[in-house]
Amino acid sequence: MSVLDLARPEIRAMQPYSSARMEASGGQVFLNANESAWAPSGEAGQGCNRYPEPQPAALVEALASLYGVRHEQLLIGRGSDEAIDLLVRAFCRAGEDAILIQPPTFGMYAVCARIQNAAVVEVALTADFTLDVDAVLAALTPSVKLVFVCTPNNPSGRPIPRASIERLAAALTGKALLVVDEAYIEFVDAGEDGSVSDLIERYEHLAVLRTLSKAWALAGARIGCLLANAEVIALLRRIIPPYPLPLPCVAAALEALSPVGKDRAHEHVRIVREQRMRMTEALRDLPGVREVLPSQANFLAVRFEQAAAVYQRLLAAGIVVRNVQRYPNLGDALRITMGTAEENARVLQVLQEPVLHEQALQGDAI
Numbered sequence: 001m002s003v004l005d006l007a008r009p010e011i012r013a014m015q016p017y018s019s020a021r022m023e024a025s026g027g028q029v030f031l032n033a034n035e036s037a038w039a040p041s042g043e044a045g046q047g048c049n050r051y052p053e054p055q056p057a058a059l060v061e062a063l064a065s066l067y068g069v070r071h072e073q074l075l076i077g078r079g080s081d082e083a084i085d086l087l088v089r090a091f092c093r094a095g096e097d098a099i100l101i102q103p104p105t106f107g108m109y110a111v112c113a114r115i116q117n118a119a120v121v122e123v124a125l126t127a128d129f130t131l132d133v134d135a136v137l138a139a140l141t142p143s144v145k146l147v148f149v150c151t152p153n154n155p156s157g158r159p160i161p162r163a164s165i166e167r168l169a170a171a172l173t174g175k176a177l178l179v180v181d182e183a184y185i186e187f188v189d190a191g192e193d194g195s196v197s198d199l200i201e202r203y204e205h206l207a208v209l210r211t212l213s214k215a216w217a218l219a220g221a222r223i224g225c226l227l228a229n230a231e232v233i234a235l236l237r238r239i240i241p242p243y244p245l246p247l248p249c250v251a252a253a254l255e256a257l258s259p260v261g262k263d264r265a266h267e268h269v270r271i272v273r274e275q276r277m278r279m280t281e282a283l284r285d286l287p288g289v290r291e292v293l294p295s296q297a298n299f300l301a302v303r304f305e306q307a308a309a310v311y312q313r314l315l316a317a318g319i320v321v322r323n324v325q326r327y328p329n330l331g332d333a334l335r336i337t338m339g340t341a342e343e344n345a346r347v348l349q350v351l352q353e354p355v356l357h358e359q360a361l362q363g364d365a366i
């Protein structure tokens, strides 16, 4: 059985759009794509009168080497969000198929499924936010085509052990595509489990999501990747829009992946890890903090006695954090992204101020 047997038959059968850029080869005078013959005004737009390469060779090369996969095992999209959407559309028949997720987790899996009218099977993470492989397998039905696992998980910050992922991959063979979202994997401490992308060779129905949005500081450029079996990548190339990657974004990504860019990114990841450790310790000592969940990502999920009030207090001081109280098992938690040392110190300062002071201020306002 091929992994493609899990995909929608009509997607496998369809004739993909053939763009002018794909059909062209060679030539110096380009009159085939109804583009403007003139460059737009302004530095930022140079080269933008032409449609971009669908999968720019230089960026494919840089990312394949970064992630240790072959070119044909990589699809670059507008953030890993686009890859999630493409996977759901390629594998889930509307009104029939399903995805499986483990709440509390990243919201986009369920959003993409609902847009496609695919069902969402939920198998909660354990009380300490790890993956219950047996529970996932017990909940599996023939309609589940995609199983998403997020590691380190957003919003808990806890990584899923490689052994659990491998056990799941082995058990899902021929049944469902396992999609491991590694948006935060660069922030994992040395000595902890790293990326599982090397397992793609062994499990043809394993896919890995990577992104330049977090550790590579390019959230605004929208560049993310799917690493998977070459057949899965070829299938998704049929349905991705013809020119997904804007030229200026590709240029920004190539600069970020240059030797200088890499040094810079590694240094910032090092600072995030150090800040994560310091903030974990400092927050644990504060009154009103119930628990700081151990995190391997660039954020901390923190339980407070009065999370909503703390959220408002930080906001009043100009600091915006994420209220994650709506997530199961996180009803008393806020998610705090690691900023610069100065930004994090401001968070601590606001949380250290006695609450009496705040009540007095509120009294004044009334």
Ligand SMILES: *Cc1c(COP(=O)(O)O)cnc(C)c1O
Binding pocket: 078, 079, 080, 081, 082, 106, 150, 154, 181, 183, 210, 211, 212, 213, 219, 222, 223, 224
């Ligand atoms: C931020 C995030 C992403 C989205 O990444 P983009 O590449 O910016 O689309 C994917 N997965 C998780 C778990 C995230 O937290």
